[in-house]
Amino acid sequence: MKKFKKAADNISEYASRGYEALSDDELFSSAEYRPEALEHLSNAGYSYWRSSLRIYLKNRTAMFFLCLIAITLFFTFIQPYLQNQKDPVRIYNDASGIQIRNRQPDSEFVFGTNAIGQDLWSRTWSGTRTSLFIGFTVACVEAFIGVFIGILWGYTRKLDFFFTEIYNIFDNIPQTLVLILISYVLRPSLKTIIFALCLTGWLTTARYIRNQVLIIRDRDYNLASRCLGTPARLIILRNLLPFLVSVITMRMAMAIPYAISNEVFVTYIGLGLPLNIPSLGNLIVSGIDKMMEPNLRYQLIFPTIVLSVVTVSFYIIGNAFADASDPKNHVV
Amino acid sequence: MESGLDTSAVGSAISLRMARGRRIPAAFISRRPARGITMTAYIIKRILRSIITLFLIITAVFFLLRLMPIEGYFNNYEKMSPTQVRVGLANLGLNKPVHIQLFTFLKGILGGDLGVSNRYRVKYPIIRLIASKMPLSVEIGIMAVCLGLTAGVPLGILMARSARGRGRFKLWDKFGTAIVVLVEAIPASVYYLFIQIYGTELINKFIPLPMLFDESKAITWALPVFSLSLGTMAWCAMWIRRYMADESTKDYVMLARAKGVPPSVIFRRHIFRNAFVPVVQGLPSMLLLTLVGSLYVESRYSIPGMGGLLVDVIKRQDNTVVQALVLVYSAVSILGLLLGDIAMALLDPRIRLAGKGETR
Numbered sequence: 162m163k164k165f166k167k168a169a170d171n172i173s174e175y176a177s178r179g180y181e182a183l184s185d186d187e188l189f190s191s192a193e194y195r196p197e198a199l200e201h202l203s204n205a206g207y208s209y210w211r212s213s214l215r216i217y218l219k220n221r222t223a224m225f226f227l228c229l230i231a232i233t234l235f236f237t238f239i240q241p242y243l244q245n246q247k248d249p250v251r252i253y254n255d256a257s258g259i260q261i262r263n264r265q266p267d268s269e270f271v272f273g274t275n276a277i278g279q280d281l282w283s284r285t286w287s288g289t290r291t292s293l294f295i296g297f298t299v300a301c302v303e304a305f306i307g308v309f310i311g312i313l314w315g316y317t318r319k320l321d322f323f324f325t326e327i328y329n330i331f332d333n334i335p336q337t338l339v340l341i342l343i344s345y346v347l348r349p350s351l352k353t354i355i356f357a358l359c360l361t362g363w364l365t366t367a368r369y370i371r372n373q374v375l376i377i378r379d380r381d382y383n384l385a386s387r388c389l390g391t392p393a394r395l396i397i398l399r400n401l402l403p404f405l406v407s408v409i410t411m412r413m414a415m416a417i418p419y420a421i422s423n424e425v426f427v428t429y430i431g432l433g434l435p436l437n438i439p440s441l442g443n444l445i446v447s448g449i450d451k452m453m454e455p456n457l458r459y460q461l462i463f464p465t466i467v468l469s470v471v472t473v474s475f476y477i478i479g480n481a482f483a484d485a486s487d488p489k490n491h492v493v
Numbered sequence: 494m495e496s497g498l499d500t501s502a503v504g505s506a507i508s509l510r511m512a513r514g515r516r517i518p519a520a521f522i523s524r525r526p527a528r529g530i531t532m533t534a535y536i537i538k539r540i541l542r543s544i545i546t547l548f549l550i551i552t553a554v555f556f557l558l559r560l561m562p563i564e565g566y567f568n569n570y571e572k573m574s575p576t577q578v579r580v581g582l583a584n585l586g587l588n589k590p591v592h593i594q595l596f597t598f599l600k601g602i603l604g605g606d607l608g609v610s611n612r613y614r615v616k617y618p619i620i621r622l623i624a625s626k627m628p629l630s631v632e633i634g635i636m637a638v639c640l641g642l643t644a645g646v647p648l649g650i651l652m653a654r655s656a657r658g659r660g661r662f663k664l665w666d667k668f669g670t671a672i673v674v675l676v677e678a679i680p681a682s683v684y685y686l687f688i689q690i691y692g693t694e695l696i697n698k699f700i701p702l703p704m705l706f707d708e709s710k711a712i713t714w715a716l717p718v719f720s721l722s723l724g725t726m727a728w729c730a731m732w733i734r735r736y737m738a739d740e741s742t743k744d745y746v747m748l749a750r751a752k753g754v755p756p757s758v759i760f761r762r763h764i765f766r767n768a769f770v771p772v773v774q775g776l777p778s779m780l781l782l783t784l785v786g787s788l789y790v791e792s793r794y795s796i797p798g799m800g801g802l803l804v805d806v807i808k809r810q811d812n813t814v815v816q817a818l819v820l821v822y823s824a825v826s827i828l829g830l831l832l833g834d835i836a837m838a839l840l841d842p843r844i845r846l847a848g849k850g851e852t853r
Contacts, residue, residue: 333546335826344556423678431808476678
């Protein structure tokens, strides 16, 4: 036993030092036969998460956007608690009691005021919060339903036919249409938008998950687990889910910009949130009314900049993460 | 993504379907070996599925209609007495039992009758409304698709070449990726707007250009067509680059290179042809969707087309027209996907081979 351990140490020493470290004599002398060495398993220190992280960290663009979005998110959430912040829905009057309409950006109103005298700075951040709330909620619901159905679909052989047919039928329905119809029939509100977006989004997630599950479920170690009598619940939780994390995260990162643009879309066609709930959608749509007057364009430009930063960041982070977590890109 | 791309007829056609926003055609493993599945059977199956989908949508739209506010059926609901409303609903046939209504509704659709408008243009047949709006949408849409393809395909090729090339900075690849990311990630509503504002200002410096569309002035066609083509362009460039990058590392390309086939021939005959097949799948959808026009562009530039019409009738709450347009829209999208899948199944040689034997 002791001898075996020593041999294994030797091997790992070679591996860690690399062959360059060996002298020529050592390299070209014939090796002695060691049966224990045949048993030695080398995984070259591979760890899925470490490799993913390493590849991700190497991607400078993605890191830049990760920092950018982290700062934006942080700021969005602490903004109401900062000093001297204004109320997003209050109408501000000047000393003589007249509304401060269309004030250009200055030190008091950083992003200026809108046509009825509301502070655009606080409205923009409040709107970003609303839009992010929609985005995150939709992403979470999509991930939850998608993973649940996807695992059921991929893991249970008997349900495969049923779910595949259902998928093939429902996948043909244009998502925009569902969004329009639901928003048209129900009263425009946060719930309506979230509901309409959740209704269709999980289909794609479920398919991605199902494909992954099908690939992984019959690998040898899962077969071994099943033979040893591991309950299906544990196989799914311990053996399958860790492999799905990358797909789930990628889908969630992509769902957020998608949800945010859809919110802008329904607002644009007149089915969006009421004006007393600021959102990026209705800020942009009310900014559109002002776009013909060049000196009032700030009302459109500020919200769109924030919106673009958020959507582009999530898009790039999602893609970079998907690349990084793809084991094909992991060089051992 | 795992690379278990399977080549059975059903599997590939589904996995390679590309909708915007889907990053990579996911590996899709068919539920059984594709031995029995022939092309005809696949196409018939695919058509049946589309019909079921369409039927489901029609039924869903019909039942959702019952939930719509009834003022959407009348032009002057505010001034009407309850009796008038009841008589009006009876005239529209809305007080009959639901199954009879559904039946009449389906019969009307099969006969090409989509009903009449009640608010947008009183008592005007919707089918004629649509017929008068469609040609302009199609004209603009086709121009945009052509422009998008002629710009997107070369851009994709340039990107793929520079990504594999020896250039240190891969400028084309970076430039193209930046465009694709911007177009894909920023909502269309936003960049359309900026194109409208700054594009008009820019062109105005050289030739006078009104902000809104005017069918008789050719120059006003430029910006709407350009805006619409961006989506197609980014989509094309992205997929061509991705597939070409994938194809160019495949064994058959290596073999051709080893045989001494000139790079330009390898590129044209092998890589490009194979990479273009999946893009063909998206074409029918793209062309057909020009029928319904673009919601944003048409209403931004006041183009009297189908897309602008949908926004108008939603704002005026004209239930019957919304319903008819939703049906037209879904029929068109479903037909587009169907034709795309069939084109794909017919074109892709890998799928044709799949019927003959074991695929996995």
